[in-house]
Amino acid sequence: MNSTGFPLLSLIVFLPLLGAVLVLLLGRRSHAGIRAVALAVTLIVLGLSLAAAALFRPAEAGIQLAEQAPWIPSLGISYRLGVDGFSLFLLPLTALLFVIAVLASWKPVGSDEASRSAVQSYFFWLLLLETGVLGVFAALDLVLFYVFWEAMLIPMYFLIGRWGGERRAYATMKFFIYTMAGSALMLVAILALGYFAYQSTGAWTFDWQTLRELKLAWPAPLWLFAMFGLAFAVKVPVFPFHTWLPDAYVEAPTPVTVLLAGVLSKMGVYGFVRFGLQLFPEGLRAAAPWLAVLAIIGILYASLSALMQKDVKRVIAYSSVAHLSLVVLGVVVANAQSLAGVVMQMVSHGIYVAALFLIVGMLEERRGTRLIAEFGGLWKPAPLLGVCFLIAMLGAVGLPGLNGFVGEFLILVGVFQGVRVYAVLAALGMILGAWYMLWTFQRIMQGPVEARSAGAADMRGMDLLVMVPLLVLIIVLGVFPNLILVPAGATINALVSQAAAVAWLP
């Protein structure tokens, strides 16, 4: 139990599970009740996660709000939760995006009648997913982490597979197998790590904090990092492990895409820091040049690919690849600025990409298509939609004053301090990013009003309700990024000194 004696994190993590059970207990036909329960639960979780952020003592670098209980003592597996400045904001972000997702699911989700009427199971899986994701960000025992990490695939499988688009069966299978394949070796690495602990201390343990102190003989850190890293690289995804992403993002229903892009992609980056940088700094260092090159390729490759996509959802999907590649580059460089940028950008990206995908959803809802060529001049009949799209897009493009800028720029500054060529190449992504985003925006919102778009409805009601909080955050975090950077500061400093201890970059 933590110092306050109150299992706050457990409550945050498992309340959605409770909600899922509650949803099952409600009648299958009581759609309103189910939605209300889902909304209430996600809102409470959001409140609790904000409370956790408020309880967090920013000056301290270590794990806070820690909880611990024995789970499988015979294997040294225990139930451990905790947050530090790095993971702190991922909880409210996750909680917020789940609230948004629930709201975005207020209208029935799905591409056919059967799935649209399956409200109960939809919210069941959605809430289950929330437990999985929150668990990933809070777990501090490696096996527990792995359990959440993998278990999360199951709800995701159903959410994409049942409520997704036309090629959902293919996309969901690919997503599942691909990500599972990526993390398969991680399990072996976790076991090996537990065994190394056993060798040096005589007891199996998967406690993250204990394992950090483990002295591993070279080249074990490299191999272990590689095995962990593959899982994270697939999840982020890092080039060339990204091909599951466009399919999954595109086929998933809008609220799920929002979660995929907003939260799930952060799990990979989170992993790189928590279980890469912090557990095997030497391993990450040795892999850094390769990873950096992959990240840079990812930025340019995904940007160019986004440029020529025909489906607006795919554009955003590839843009997400590019943006997250930059974040990975920031992790690889691991200095004070780049890591601050990573923390910032993880939250920021979650917010603006969620807004963008919501907008894509609204576009699709209005026109029944996502092909860019089918749109045009939509800003005229739907001015609010245009403005929201604009702000979200500008956030993504990294316009100063909006949230995307701070993280991106900090990462670039950090990278520049490390290897200047990397920064120059990565900065090219800024230009390409503006290009594909603006071009997409132009073809959809601007130009002559496309005949079938002329009568498109503007945003109202629920559309605005889901969008406004995100847009407000895009602006607020752009103007006051210190809301995040200051609490994370101590943790980032600790991370940096750890990275510096293994003589990071020149």
Added chain:
Amino acid sequence: MDAIRYLLILSAVLFSIGAAGVLIRRNALVIFMCIEIMLNAVNLTFIALSRQLQSLDGQIFVFMVMAVAAAEVAIGLGIIVSIFRHKPTTDVDDVSLLKG
């Protein structure tokens, strides 16, 4: 002293003959008889060893094997008859509906 060796070799040869028969013959009954040869080859081994080791365990084992073999005959014939009712053949290659 060498007698035991001869006996062991003999039983090994018998065992091999039985095994080869299982592979070569197509008639289910004959295959089963080949298996019986293998079992009896083992019995021979047991008896030879029992004598060599001056221990009764081997001989007890042989009785058990014979009892088991009898039970197997009973069940085996039952199965063959049951198939024969559907398809009048004892050729094992003719019963290969299940595959892939």
Added chain:
Amino acid sequence: MLAYAWLMLLFPLLGVLINAFFGRRIGKRAVSWVACSAIGLSFLVALGVLMGTAGSTGVEQPLFTWISAGSFHVEFSLLLDPLSALMAAVVTGVSFLIHIYSIGYMAEDPRYARYFTYLNLFVFAMLILVLANNYLMMYVGWEGVGLCSYLLIGFWFERKAAADAGKKAFIVNRVGDMGFALGIMLIFAMFGTLQFSEVFRRAPGILGPAAVTAITLLLFVGATGKSAQIPLYIWLPDAMEGPTPVSALIHAATMVTAGVYMVARNHVLFDMAPTTAAVVASIGAATAFFAATMALVEKDLKRILAYSTISQLGYMFLAVGVGAYAAGMFHLTTHAFFKALLFLAAGSVMHAMAGEINIQKLGGLREKLPRTYAVFAVGAAALAGVPLFSGFFSKDEILWRAFLHSPVLWLVGLGTAFLTAVYIFRALFVTFWGETRAEKKLWEHAHEAPAVMSIPMLILAVLAVIGGYIGLPRLSLVEGYLEPVLHAEHAAEAGATEWVLLAVSALIALGGIALAYYLYVVRPAVPANLSKQFAPLYTLLSRKYYVDEFYMAVVVEPLRQVGRFIAELFDPRVVDGAVNGLARLAGVCGEGLGTLQNGRVRSYALSILVGVVIILGYFLLR
């Protein structure tokens, strides 16, 4: 007054918020009141600051901490010194006039509130740029004005050309911004801070020649983007797709001069980097000349003015490149007046002629639009450098300083001055003199703009005339005012040389006007013959030296091809193909194993026997 400088930012911001959220409900009248009074108040504050900072070397006013990430600490804080105060005053002043003008110009537009929201937002961003006390904040304003430019160019987004132009402006600017951003990163890497005062104080001790050259060059790349210099000028002519007041405000008077301001702001660094300074001066001179040639053959009145802006910006860079920062700022100021004036006059023509802007379809308008004609003539005279008009003084200041630096640059500048006089009076004569070539209906319909439009023009016309006197070589108000910031070494006392140069450039300007008069009034057939005689040259000029096509072919198309290759072939076939291939391989293996399972009991027995042999063999032979 200085303590309230932040109000300068607050008013436009409030204007933005009010008009953004309530603009569609409160009616056009209220919208214009909100927007104009916001800028007007802001202008008053700016004037106060202008007076307050006289003689000061700069006051910093922290508002809040923006980013603090380890040693990366950026305050949101205002720097009030003569340079920023002058710039802020020019920006808010000209903006105020153009806001007023817009009330009339945009009166019929259904997106009236949105227009003023954007316009206020622009002023807000521009003031952030101007008042920034550090590079990053300047960058915020820098990109912010770029955004407003994008939004306003594409204001009539239903027109593809407008949307295209806005996008082009933003992306080309992004290219420059990337250089700026890298420059900022380099500065941070060198100094560990981004605050101007700190950087300038420590620069001499820290920076070697290579580093300072790199930093200044990168900053200058940013400047070429925003201020439309070679090689990134291509967006500005297209930017004329926006409403004309926007062209006047953003693409003539204020935003595009940000590059000049930035170089002036960084004069400490540029002084330390002679190589960069030479590059700046050369690019400035080249751009000035190059753009002027294109203006010679352009038919679109606004585009003529756009090329002219590019050309004049080139002058300003020429000035700052040769170390004449005050002269650059001086020209910036006068240019803001007369170029805004010219644009507004062009807008007035469009207003009268239902949007017609091709000068060959106009003509004889001085009859119908005497007031517009008068102010246009004042602007043209100022631009051409007719003696006693403002442009004359500021341009001569630059030419003189260029001459001191390098006669070649001076010669290019002089040539440009000649061309300037030719093209602007060509525009004047063709548009306002002679017989009209306009459609009859349009011609009959033509009317002078309402007061709300003409009064700002009049004010600007007055400024375009008298604006020059604040910088008279003897008086040197601008230079003196900026002295505490720029520490400009007083060039050799103006002697005989200066007077000679003054006379030469006056003659050149008058000669240019005379030539234009001859070509377009006396002998209107000559230009057509000339264009036929020198057809290749004419085509080259009218196709803008094929630079757009060049960029299209060398940068844009190849990138799109690569993108298409990745998106349609490489990603799905190769990268994803490898993944799917692996899956298919497993499936094929599975089917292969299935065929081994042939259903025959004897082959199963064989398999067992093989296993037996192998395992026995392993154990016995081990």
Added chain:
Amino acid sequence: MNIADVQIVSILPQTLLLAAALVVFLADLVWKDRKGIGLLALAGVLATFVATVVMLAGPGVPTFQHMAAADRFALVISLVMSAAAVLAVLVSLDYIVRVDLPAGEYYGLLLLAASGMMFLGAATHLMTLFLSLEILSIALYALAGIRTTDIRAGEAALKYFLLGAFASAFLLYGMALLYGATGTTSLAGIAAAVPSVQTDPMLIAGLALLLIGFAFKVAAVPFHMWTPDVYQGAPSSVTAFMSVGAKAAGFAALVRVLVAVFPTLYAWWVWPVGVLAVLTMTWGNLAALAQGNVKRMLAYSSIAHAGYILVGVAAGEAGVSGVLFYLMAYALMNIGAFAVLIALERAEEDAAGVELERMRGLFHRRPWLAAAMTVFMFSLAGMPPLAGFFGKLYVFSAAVRSGLLVLAIIGVINSVISAYYYLRVVARMALAAPAEEAEPARCPALTIGTGIAAVGTVLLGIYPTWLLNLVQGTLAVLFGG
């Protein structure tokens, strides 16, 4: 010999099952109620289950004349077996009426086979080993072919019988050689003698043949060829039971022989077992990919799972508890999966098992049944937090501990391959539109059985500790003192 020394209590579970089998056989003569006989059998297996639990909780008991032990290892195997038997009887209650099987023979043979399996798990003597193996085998031969109306059942029985007898012969030969090398037929005796005769070819060959014999029983590649055919041809309830029980029994014997009797020869047998493990899981998984019949797919999947368990065996001493845990988890999820197939199966057209297409849209028709199947599929695929995941975690961690990192890596990669075909089932149920099919069977016993299996699979995943504590350190008492 004093009758008090016989220690019949040591083999109480097995004896109870035998007794129950006899009662069932006798009752069948006079009582024609198939459900009733089924309930009788259920009472018998429940009693056995209770007895096993009580014995696990109680103090240790001595061996049964050194022939069979009631150590923790044997009792855990009994627990698995009786749990499997309870589930098997539950799922059979309705099924055998539906497909018209003779109740007396069916339940009698089932109980007999279960008793043989339990004996095998407890055997500490070559003779008991052989006899119990034959008891279970012969009972299963008959059970496989009990559906005499279908030639495929006969074919399955014939294949199983011929190959089983064939493999038994090798096993028996191996026993003879061990006897010859050590002069004793008691496992404890052999274990004591092994260090002194280590490299005797006779001993080595005996070990090899024993390994082969058990490898056949657990369906390890290349001794697995019978498995898909037999599993497919046999009635589903029988397949469910034998895929779990026979496998568990085979592994119990294999572990006892290899780990307890031949620990000094670990370096000799670790590689063959390791290679068998790799071949078995890879072959099973790859072949399962190509199957369109769920029952046959589960047959290949059971081969693959034998491979995972063999990884635990290859880990030697460290892997014993993992193997036991895995067997329990496997029993729950695999019988559960078959239970769902049984619910779907219709007497005539599905004699060879349910085709994948028949699962279409099950979620719409029977959500809870589909949910249970989903649990089983994900658990079989090794997804946390379900029992199958911890089974794999446990055996792979043992492999890592024994330095067999390669096996763990191949194991997890195999899990990924397997996920594809398990997911295909889920996809058909959840993602495809329902086919116009008759309603799956509804029967309380089947529902209870499926429910127990599903809940057990989940609980064993969320809180595996209770079972882990039970299987921990079983090796220390492998001969029951």
